[in-house]
Amino acid sequence: MDATHDSPPQAPRRGRRVGRPSVSMADVARLAGVSSQTVSRVSNGYAGVNEETRRQVLDAMRELGYRPNSAARALKRGEFRTLGVITFSLSTTGNVRTLEAIATAAAAEGYAVTLLPLAVPTQDEVRGAFSRLQELAVDAVIVIMEVHLLDAATINMPPRVQVVVADSDAGDRYTVVDTDQAGGTRTAVEHLLGLGHHTVWHLAGPEDSYAAQRRTDAWQATLTEAGRPVPPLVRGDWSAGSGYRAGLELAAQQDCTAVFTANDQMALGLLRALHERGRRVPEDVSVIGFDDIAEASSFLPPLTTVHQDFAEVGRLCVQAVLRKLRHDDTPHGTTLVPTRLIIRESAAPPSGD
Amino acid sequence: MDATHDSPPQAPRRGRRVGRPSVSMADVARLAGVSSQTVSRVSNGYAGVNEETRRQVLDAMRELGYRPNSAARALKRGEFRTLGVITFSLSTTGNVRTLEAIATAAAAEGYAVTLLPLAVPTQDEVRGAFSRLQELAVDAVIVIMEVHLLDAATINMPPRVQVVVADSDAGDRYTVVDTDQAGGTRTAVEHLLGLGHHTVWHLAGPEDSYAAQRRTDAWQATLTEAGRPVPPLVRGDWSAGSGYRAGLELAAQQDCTAVFTANDQMALGLLRALHERGRRVPEDVSVIGFDDIAEASSFLPPLTTVHQDFAEVGRLCVQAVLRKLRHDDTPHGTTLVPTRLIIRESAAPPSGD
DNA sequence: GGCCGCGATGTTTGCGTAAACATCGATCAG
DNA sequence: CTGATCGATGTTTACGCAAACATCGCGGCC
Known part of the structure; x- marks a missing residue:
């Protein structure tokens, strides 16, 4: 040349x-x-x-x-082939795993994923994110978040952007995909009762979390239905540290032989507190967690826990949002993804006591 | 109305x-x-x-x-104000935290972040991702990945897309931002020696990881410089499970009083193995991890570990890539982000033996 | 008093693509 | 043999925006 x-x-x-x-x-x-x-x-x-x-x-x-040139293509076609994902913090396993599944599923459909992290979980932030998202190259939005943060934000959102919500309730107002919190909780509590425990204590997540709320409700309902007493609620904030602090309290309750913990991180802290106080797991106290994070099998002892299928949640979110995109007719409603109990070594029959 | x-x-x-x-x-x-x-x-x-x-x-x-309309705007202006992030799996804390920091920093600069997850870490996958990325609406790319996967892929990549690499070496060929692996390792090993341990064993990460390799190299160098014997290497794969298996081996070594573990997950498994084998931590064996994941303070015992500032890595990545975007003149090179040792309870002087 | 300069606004143009429409030659039925 | 049909390709146009350039009116200056 x-x-x-x-x-x-x-x-x-x-x-x-x-x-x-x-x-x-x-x-x-x-x-x-x-x-x-x-x-x-x-x-x-x-x-x-x-x-x-x-x-x-x-x-x-x-x-x-x-x-x-994707800009020209998008301009001409009127679609970006991109999904926006709004989430508050990637510090929880659930959010991350869901995000990952969303990205993978989206890629399989030829869609890219644009991430919108929120600094703090306030309605203002959410509103701002939506606002930015609109001038962003995005066809639809998946929100991984508690719905109560969403409500105020969507008011001024034009209807052209489809929304699907993960990790929330409010299926009446949005299309929601979520883990079957209640089912998972019921399985865990019934497992403990089945082992012979008289009742089950509950280390709950923070008050402002719907996921935590639903687990708490289901725990209570299951106990009540079984005709068992409902012990006082102990509250944490999802973190291992809060689990530890709660654990110190629980260790002092001599009649506490079984604890259902709202997530695995808190269970980790709980295990440490029980250990420090000389309460053996599972001999003296049985513990069941929620999530089945990768490390759960390496806890001391390996944690019996409720497995959440985040990958499936992500997949279903993408499916739902694409369906809404193609034919606008999808009704609101909640799709529940089943959980399953992973039995390891942290739960056992009470040792006579 | x-x-x-x-x-x-x-x-x-x-x-x-x-x-x-x-x-x-x-x-x-x-x-x-x-x-x-x-x-x-x-x-x-x-x-x-x-x-x-x-x-x-x-x-x-x-x-x-x-x-x-962002498509029209992008078409006219010739830029998308979007950064692509390629990463293999969001299952490691480091990747996730870095990603989060990148997204936040990018948002502050008015840039969005598009996520490209890779199903499997092969060169073909990486090549494919780059290929997709080009027709994607992206101005520049940040790669969170070992460089050896990158090399083959960038060959057919047009020079218009700027690349910054996190979590890697190869500063001679790319602009790299990374944690000071060697420095962190040195601090950890010297801390253990300073406590009076004769030498320090090492539970390493997988062979094909540069990060693992550098930690291993620095461990060996530090011991050698201090005139201490270098114990045989024990290898894991980053997972808690592999740490447990390695821990069973290490527990059998009666002369092993101190272990530097290449990440916190493996340390978790190691702690479980030592506990099961009746080796007390830190009385019989001291353990130091790497990463400082949120749960580390709730391990049994709370883990002394090397804190990585992933947020800073993410920030610097964005900074570097935007600088490259604005004036193309940034030379290659590696920016190291310092670590610091977080002292908790898993490391102590040897108990006389 | 005419001209200059300047602030405020309008008009034209083209970014790269793809739908809609136009063209053109070949084939085939009547 | 003629016109309809069809496959393959070319031409025109518009998507929404923002540079570049054009215009217009007004105040100030010589």
């Missing part, structure tokens, strides 16, 4: 910005000796292009390193 | 697609009685617009619920 002034063949005629010599369909068309429309047809895999022509176009694309 | 046929005033004249009644600058301009260019000026906050006019335009925007 002659490189007299070291510009590529068909040098792009604009240099709007440093280092953006992007190749357009027109460039490809010129090299392949066809019209840009034909390039478009090949690029989008339409039939009705002669095999020979198609090959030439593909060659030209390869040679020039052509990549479709 | 009259909602006779529930369409907004100035009903858009095209219905390209169901449910996309999007409002354009022209609509706003018409309502405000100005040209669309003036709307553009207001929208972009340019000076030189009469206060009265500006107010009218803003009112019109509010009334119609105008949102700039």
Whole structure:
């Protein structure tokens, strides 16, 4: 090739910005000796292009390193093929695993995922995120969040953006995908009762969390239905540290032989507190967690816990949001993903006591 | 409001697609009685617009619920204000925390973050991700990954996309931001030696990880410099389970009084194994981890560990990539983020043996 | 008093793509 | 043989925005 002034063949005629010599369909068309429309047809895999022509176009694309410009494409098509995900903090296993599943499922459908992290979980922040999201290149939004933060924010949200909510209730107002909190709780509590425990204590999550609330409600309901006394509630904030502090209290209750903990992190702290106070697990106290985080099998002792299928939650979120995108007719409602009890070594029959 | 046929005033004249009644600058301009260019000026906050006019335009925007179309904007401006993040799996704390910091820092700069998760860490996958990324609406890419996976993939990558790498070495070929693995390791090992341990064993991460490799190298170097014997290497795969298995081995070594573990998860498994084998921590064996995950303070006993500042890594990544974007002149090189040793209860002087 | 300069606004244009429509040659039925 | 049909391709246009350039009116200066 002659490189007299070291510009590529068909040098792009604009240099709007440093280092953006992007190749357009027109460039490809010129090299392949066809019209840009034909390039478009090949690029989008339409039939009705002669095999020979198609090959030439593909060659030209390869040679020039052509990549479709997604901005132009989005402008023309009116869709971005991108999903927005709003979540408060990636510090909880659940959120992260759900996000990961969403991203994977979206990729499989040819959608990208744009992340909108919230600094603090306030309605103002949520509102701001929605506002930004709208001028962002996003077709729909999945929110991994408690709904009560959402309500105020969606008021001024134009209806064109579809919303699906994970980890929440409020199926009457939104399309919701969630873990079967109640079912999981019931299984755990019944398992403990089945082992022979007279009743089950509960180390709950924070008051402002619906997930925590539903686990607490289900715990109480299960005990009541079984005709067992409902011990006083002990509250944590999801963190291992709060589990430890709560554990110090629980260790002092000599009649406490079984604890259902609202998540695995708190269970970790609880185990430490019980150990420090000389209460053996599971001989003196049985513990069941919720989540089944990767480390749960390495706790001391390995933790019996309720497994949440976050991957499935993520998948269903994407499915739901895409369905809403394609035909707007999906009714609101909640889809529950079942849990299953993973039995390890932290729960056993009470040792006579 | 009259909602006779529930369409907004100035009903858009095209219905390209169901449910996309999007409002354009022209609509706003018409309502405000100005040209669309003036709307553009207001929208972009340019000076030189009469206060009265500006107010009218803003009112019109509010009334119609105008949102700039980011596709058109990107097409015109030639930039998306979006950063791509490629990472293999969100299952490690480090990746997640880095991602979170990146998203936050990016948001502060007015950039969005698009996530590209990789199903499996192979070069093919990485290549594929890069390929998709190019036709994605992304100005630059941050890769949270071992570099050796990257090399083959970047070959066919056009130079217009800037790349910054976290969690890796190879500062000669890329711009890299990383935790000071060696420094952190040295601090940990020296702390153990300083407590009086004759030498320090090492539970390493997987062979194919550069981060693990550097920790291992630094452990060995520190021991050698101090004139101490280097015990045989014990290898895990980052998981708590592998730490447990390795711990069973280590528990059998009666001369092992101190272990430097390449991450906290493995330390958790190690603690369980030592406990099961009746080796007390820290009386019989001291353990130091790496990462300082949130749960580390609730381990049994609370874990002394090397704190990584993932948030800083994320911030620096964004900073670096934006600098590269603005003036292409940033040289390659590695920025190291310092660590600090968090002293808890899992390391103590050897108890006479 | 005419001209300059400047602030405020309008008009034109083109970014890269793809739908809609137009063209053109070949094939085939009547 | 002629016109309808069809497959393959080209031409026009618009998506929404924002540079670049054009215009317009007004106050000040020589």
